[in-house]
Amino acid sequence: MSFLSRIMVLKSQAHFSAGVYNRFGGPSAGLAIEGSRKKKSGQAKSRVGLLILGFMGVYVIIGGRLVEYAMKDQEVVSSILPPDRLMASRPDILDRNGEVLATDIRTVSLFAEPNKIVDADEAVEKLSTVLPELDVRDTYKKLSVKTSHFAWLRRQLTPKQQSQILALGIPGIGFRPEKRRFYPGGSTAAHILGYVNIDNRGVAGMEKYIDDQGLADLASVGMTSDQPLEPVRLSIDLRVQNIVRDAVVNAVNNFQSKGAGAAVIDVHTGEVLAMASAPDFDPNEPQEGAKDGWLNRMTNGTFEMGSTFKTFSLAMALDTGKVKMTDSFDASKSIYIGGFTIHDFHGQRRWLTVPEIFQYSSNIGTARVIDIVGIDAQKDYLTKFGLLTKMQTELPEVKMPSQPRVWKKINSITISFGHGVSTTALQTGVAAAALVNGGKLIEPTFLPRTREQADEIATQVIKKTTSDEIRYLLDFNGYKGSGRVARVPGFAVGSKTGTADKVVNGRYSATLNFNSFIAAFPINDPKYAVITFCDEPKTGEKQYGGTISAGTAGPIAREIIRRAAPILGIEPKFGEGRSALLVSY
Numbered sequence: 172m173s174f175l176s177r178i179m180v181l182k183s184q185a186h187f188s189a190g191v192y193n194r195f196g197g198p199s200a201g202l203a204i205e206g207s208r209k210k211k212s213g214q215a216k217s218r219v220g221l222l223i224l225g226f227m228g229v230y231v232i233i234g235g236r237l238v239e240y241a242m243k244d245q246e247v248v249s250s251i252l253p254p255d256r257l258m259a260s261r262p263d264i265l266d267r268n269g270e271v272l273a274t275d276i277r278t279v280s281l282f283a284e285p286n287k288i289v290d291a292d293e294a295v296e297k298l299s300t301v302l303p304e305l306d307v308r309d310t311y312k313k314l315s316v317k318t319s320h321f322a323w324l325r326r327q328l329t330p331k332q333q334s335q336i337l338a339l340g341i342p343g344i345g346f347r348p349e350k351r352r353f354y355p356g357g358s359t360a361a362h363i364l365g366y367v368n369i370d371n372r373g374v375a376g377m378e379k380y381i382d383d384q385g386l387a388d389l390a391s392v393g394m395t396s397d398q399p400l401e402p403v404r405l406s407i408d409l410r411v412q413n414i415v416r417d418a419v420v421n422a423v424n425n426f427q428s429k430g431a432g433a434a435v436i437d438v439h440t441g442e443v444l445a446m447a448s449a450p451d452f453d454p455n456e457p458q459e460g461a462k463d464g465w466l467n468r469m470t471n472g473t474f475e476m477g478s479t480f481k482t483f484s485l486a487m488a489l490d491t492g493k494v495k496m497t498d499s500f501d502a503s504k505s506i507y508i509g510g511f512t513i514h515d516f517h518g519q520r521r522w523l524t525v526p527e528i529f530q531y532s533s534n535i536g537t538a539r540v541i542d543i544v545g546i547d548a549q550k551d552y553l554t555k556f557g558l559l560t561k562m563q564t565e566l567p568e569v570k571m572p573s574q575p576r577v578w579k580k581i582n583s584i585t586i587s588f589g590h591g592v593s594t595t596a597l598q599t600g601v602a603a604a605a606l607v608n609g610g611k612l613i614e615p616t617f618l619p620r621t622r623e624q625a626d627e628i629a630t631q632v633i634k635k636t637t638s639d640e641i642r643y644l645l646d647f648n649g650y651k652g653s654g655r656v657a658r659v660p661g662f663a664v665g666s667k668t669g670t671a672d673k674v675v676n677g678r679y680s681a682t683l684n685f686n687s688f689i690a691a692f693p694i695n696d697p698k699y700a701v702i703t704f705c706d707e708p709k710t711g712e713k714q715y716g717g718t719i720s721a722g723t724a725g726p727i728a729r730e731i732i733r734r735a736a737p738i739l740g741i742e743p744k745f746g747e748g749r750s751a752l753l754v755s756y
Contacts (some may be wrong), residue, residue, distance in 0.1 A: 191461040201446045220654050247732025255313035261352065261371060262381065264364060266409040267444075267619060273364055273378070273454075276353045276370070279346040280326040285319040286344030286745060295722035298324070320598070325353045326369050340718035352378075354454045360412050362467040363405070363446055363617060366454035374457075374466070377405065377617060380565045406619050408443035411435055411735045414449040418730045419703075423449045426708035426723050432469040433596055433703040433727055435735060438604040440625040441613035444699070444739070446597065457503060470628055471568040473593040475702070476687045477669030477720065478532045478587035479603070485644065486606050487552035490637040492498050499524050500539040509581040513538050516670075529644045530652035532668065534588045546578050549587070555632045556602040557612055558594050564615045589671055590679075596687065603689040607645065607665070607697040610638040638645065646694045656715045657690050658724035659733045661743025666728065667696035668720035673707065683707050695740060702725040 264273040288294055291314035302325060313322040326349070330335070333346060352367045354360075366378020373382035374756035381403060415433050422431040427618020434446040448468040466472060497520045506513035518530045520756035528536035541549055553559050561571045572594040575582045585591040597615060605612040618753050633641075645665030648654040654666035670685040672679040687704045691697040703724045705711075711722030737743070 178488055197502070209324050214434045219707050220536060249397065260350065260400050261367070261373075261378075261386070261573055263402040264377060264381075265402050265404045266407045266412070267404065268410075269404075270356055272360055272405065272407070272409065273352060273354050275350040276325045278329075278349050278351045279322045280349050281328055281333075281336065282345055282347055283314055283322050283324050284343045284345070284713065285310055285314050285316050285322055286604045288317075289342055291315045294344070297339045297341055298336065298344075301332055301339070308440045329514065334485065338638070347501050352454075355360055356409070356413075357455060358408070358453045359416055359455050360407060360447075361451040361460075361464070362448050362469065363412075363443075364454055364569075366452075366457040369542070375568060376467075376566060377403070378612050379421045379567050383567070389637065396532050404436060404619055406437075406440075406444060407446075407617065408738070410738050411445040412447070413732045414738075415445040415731055416449070416451075419447045419449040420451075421730075422705050422708075422727050424440050425727070426705055428465075428705050428719075428723070429707040430468050430609065430702075431705045431727065433701065433731060434469055434600050435731065436615060436700045436702070438608040438697050438700050439613075439618045439622050441542050441601065441604070442620055443597075443615050443617050445735075449643065454510035467566070467568045468704075468706070470562065470564070470566055470569045470595050473570050473595055474597050474685045474706070475590050475671040476596075477589040477671030477672075479599060479667050479687050479689050480587065480592075481529065481532060481537050482606060482641065482667050482689065483556055483558070483602065484537050484541050484544075484549070484587040486633055486637055486641050487549060488544050489525075489640050490545060490552070490633040493543050494525065496525050496541055496640055496643075500534040500536045502528070502533045502539070504535075506535055506538055506584070508584065509579075511585075513583060513584060526539070526644060526647050530648055530669070532588075532653060537587045538584040542580075542723045546580070546583045549583055550578060552632075553586075553592070555612070555630070556605065557598055557614075558592065562595060562598040562615070563596075565617050571733060572598075589669055596702055596704050600689060600700055603691065603702065604697075604700040605632055605639045606638060607691045607694070607700065609635045634691065642691070642694055642697065647693060648691075649694065652720045653715075654690070655724070656712070656721045657729040658731065658738065659692075661727060662732060662736050662741060663693045663695055663744075664690055664728075664732055665697075666690035667693070668725060670720040676733055684718055684720075686718075686720035686724040687721055688728050690728045690732065692736060698741065699739060701728050701731055703731070 260275055263271055266272055278737055291311055292313055295311045298310065299412050305325070308325060312500055313324070336344065350371055352371055354364060365378040366374055367378050367741060368374050373379035392735055413545060414461055415435060418723070419433050420433040423429060430449060432448040435444045436442070437444060446469055448465040452464030489496070502515065502523045503520050513534050515531070515533050519531055523531065523533055523536045528540065559572055564571050572592065574592045582591050601615050602612065610631055610633040612632045613625050613629045645654070645667060646663065648667055649658055649665045653668040654664070657664050657666050667689050672681065673683040673685050673687045675683060685704065685706050686708065687702070690701040692699060705727065706722045706724035708718045710718070711717040713722065715721040715725060
């Protein structure tokens, strides 16, 4: 019996004794009876009060336990990112004209609370009806851990999948809001944009560049939000980008090549208006392109660029003043050096002027020229052209060029016509732009840049007079030499082909080529440079030599210029015959 109960019993016994005494003749019996009634009423009220207090105590205890359970459950779920972090935005990526290249869309991800799953087998079976590719064994394993309070089952569901899963009515299954990166153009600008991982973090391309500028650091400490961010505008022109990608994809298919690539560069600002490498991938589903498509062959692959290097060799020779446009060199017979034979593919077997060395792409003539320049000057000029150092630009995927550890005379000769140094296609195009824009090397950018901003960072690598002479050589070759393949009616195109034998097992192959092509237009007053390549083609345009550069890489440039020049605002001029530049010489 409790302490309070004993007190109540004792009080009752006392009242009972007093009542009996008064009733049976004790003094003031009536008053005693009335007092007894009042005491009983007070006892009843006390009991009711105690009962109410008891119920209130029970409810307080229950409420406290519910609050404790809720707080405990929140702590368990906090092992994943809270909704505001999951919904953190990435900035939209736009082209130079405001067209959307990448944006965020809202989505949901499926999770489970295994401790609340009643029947794991049934849950997995039901989920498989909506998600047939679900890993049944792995999912069952996750759902069977009853001590677990959270497990991801599938990230980024479609609205239809979410609706179907909700209709299954599985206890312990829920959804978390997320954002998914969406690329409206699919593969159009894959290697420029890059892609993001499942957590919406940049993995490659400009997506990774954006994260490297501070977005990833902010996200890691929870300082991002779901509010829209200021868009990032690129230098890319989506219209030209579509044309360039079409051209390189068609080259891979039509010429049965291992790969192809191209870029269009503003020669006065260094802006990349378009760049594509094939095979590529769809950044919406990047894993599907993992085998071949992830490699950006324009910036992250290095190749021997073949005879396009003759443009740089003649430029340095003319710039030193040791060689003049009117000079002639003996190309009547092959050169034998160090056990190697230097010969011409289109041998004329006579003395050639500088323009003719360029027109006939003479290895012998170029070797004679570079011998006058000297190894040290050659190496210095190639370094100034940016062909021996790692290219500086926003894209993270940039490979370092390779060169001989020790430059001997045989190395100097072969490098003069594009064998012995491997560099990226984009930096070759950038160096070519410097040869035609007045002699200023401007590092490439995928962000908008004005001409004034470009002039501030430009480096003068050759004299303007040398640049004028190179424009003449490119124009001359485009009119009379191998560059005729890219001559588009109405547009004055200057160009140079490059066909390099590929190295297989340490030796140059007689059947596998890496073909490159540089062009500038309009060559009288260049505004844009184009670089193209075709890797290991098995076929080509027969009228231009089949699998060599003129039959493969050249047609890519022709297609790009034909379709893109009007879009870029270049007004065609018909019926002029030879260009004004050729007439002036």
